[in-house]
Amino acid sequence: MNHSFSKVILNVIASNFPKLSGEIYKNSELLNYLNIKTKSANRGSKSRGSFANLYAIYVLVEDYIRNGYDKNDGYKEYSGAKFSDLFNRQRELPFGAKLQNHALNHRMNEEFRKYYPTCEYIPIIRDTTNRYWFNENLLKIKINGKAYNIAKSIIEIIDAYIEAKRDSFDKFINTCEKLKEIEDDSDKQSSDFVLGLLEPNVDARIFEIVSFAILKYNYSDEKVFFGFDPTELVEESLKLYKTGRTNANDGGIDFVMKPLGRFYQVTETTDVKKYFLDIDKLEKFPITFVVKSEDNSDILIEKIKRNAEAQYPVRTIVDKYISCIEEIINIPELKNRFANALEKGMLTDILSEIILQSKVEFNYEEKD
The missing domain is CATH 3.40.1350 (Trna Endonuclease; Chain: A, domain 1)
Structure with missing residues (x-):
């Protein structure tokens, strides 16, 4: 699927992996999922945004990077992120103040499985103690036997989507204000x-x-x-x-x-x-x-x-x-x-x- 925001996604990947951007995108279900979820980015404020599932990804990958696992091993031993921290963080993000817990708990995984039924990994992992992890297998893309971590690219892509939707909504509000006059x-x-x-x-x-x-x-x-x-x-x-x-x-x-x-x-x-x-x-x-x-x-x-x-x-x-x-x-x-x-x-x-x-x-x- 190609749309106007696809170019932004590819540019972000290319900035982080100049020589391998095409291969990394091709081999990443997660990047392709982001491409599907960001198709409304440049369609203006009237098109539906996709914040819930994107923010579920965002807060977990952000936690992953904050703890240095994008550069160092050891995520398998990580005790996991607390639900309350993730929930509060997604509500701090633009357009996220009233988001519920559904995406973190099951909806993001269900939709990902719908698009990629043959993928052997589910994105969000949680246990009975309400600790959460993002499946590192989806963040490490193997090309010719070497793993490339796309966590930073994931955050940059979602940030760019947020900004595009914010700009669209700014224009919508400004148009209303001008017409009101x-x-x-x-x-x-x-x-x-x-x-x-x-x-x-x-x-x-x-x-x-x-x-x-x-x-x-x-x-x-x-x-x-x-x-x-x-x-x-x-x-x-x-x-x-x-x-x-x-x-x-x-x-x-x-x-x-x-x-x-x-x-x-x-x-x-x-x-x-x-x-x-x-x-x-x-x-x-x-x-x-x-x-x-x-x-x-x-x-x-x-x-x-x-x-x-x-x-x-x-x-x-x-x-x-x-x-x-x-x-x-x-x-x-x-x-x-x-x-x-x-x-x-x-x-x-x-x-x-x-x-x-x-x-x-x-x-x-x-x-x-």
């Missing part, structure tokens, strides 16, 4: 920018953030009346709240609306198991699904229903689950609601919300 809410450049964030190939986190910003301001001028006495009703505006970070284990609630108590879940899939899992988590409480799809909402519902009927032969069960889908908001509907928000003069508010939520989501800190 445009006073004309009908400005095509600004609206086209937001619409471009609603495409099917956009990073799931960006899609969720933009969906939230649009829906929040689309609902903001809608009123409802509440009260315990018909003669004493109180007028309230609908308010949409983001309940946590994207891809979080929060029980399937991405947004919640006050005062209606309406739940929203953002998803990329039409896999019926995912929908029903979210419904089960909420004890079959009605949910509105915001789907990253351009398919018609009726078609999406019908697809979910057909898949459900294939898995559950009891009609009452299928009907109960389907009745819990309060509404499906697809990409065309989001674009319609964005157009409505533009007519209400809310473009600047939407851009401000995108900036705010993006900085929180991606642990963004301004450069000095």
Whole structure:
């Protein structure tokens, strides 16, 4: 696989092994894995980053180098790195503040095995005492009987990827800031920018953030009346709240609306198991699904229903689950609601919300 960042990887290897870079890359599953995981480097902020598995590699190889094993033998006798040290270190890295332990514990190994099923080595080794090692066999590449240690190259490649993603996100935030300064809410450049964030190939986190910003301001001028006495009703505006970070284990609630108590879940899939899992988590409480799809909402519902009927032969069960889908908001509907928000003069508010939520989501800190 060749992509724009592949050249950076090859340049890093060549700087450390001028005469053997091609052979080392060819013979290293780990370097080839990095090539796969860094394909989003130069695709801009809208493409999905791959930090979890890369950081699992990074912190272990960094520990390996810090203890001098890239230059000296003895790693076989090393007592291993503590989980707490590795976990805290990955959270210190850019975009890593909210990473969980899954990559260190199993996901990185599982994905590596998926790409290289015939490789006899697993990258991350751990024992029951929560000590971790990186498989040194993947760091020592043998060429003509001699071993060449690529640990330094691994760190340099991931550092370069981090910087590329940071630069992309800087540009994204700067573009939002500049477009926010445009006073004309009908400005095509600004609206086209937001619409471009609603495409099917956009990073799931960006899609969720933009969906939230649009829906929040689309609902903001809608009123409802509440009260315990018909003669004493109180007028309230609908308010949409983001309940946590994207891809979080929060029980399937991405947004919640006050005062209606309406739940929203953002998803990329039409896999019926995912929908029903979210419904089960909420004890079959009605949910509105915001789907990253351009398919018609009726078609999406019908697809979910057909898949459900294939898995559950009891009609009452299928009907109960389907009745819990309060509404499906697809990409065309989001674009319609964005157009409505533009007519209400809310473009600047939407851009401000995108900036705010993006900085929180991606642990963004301004450069000095």
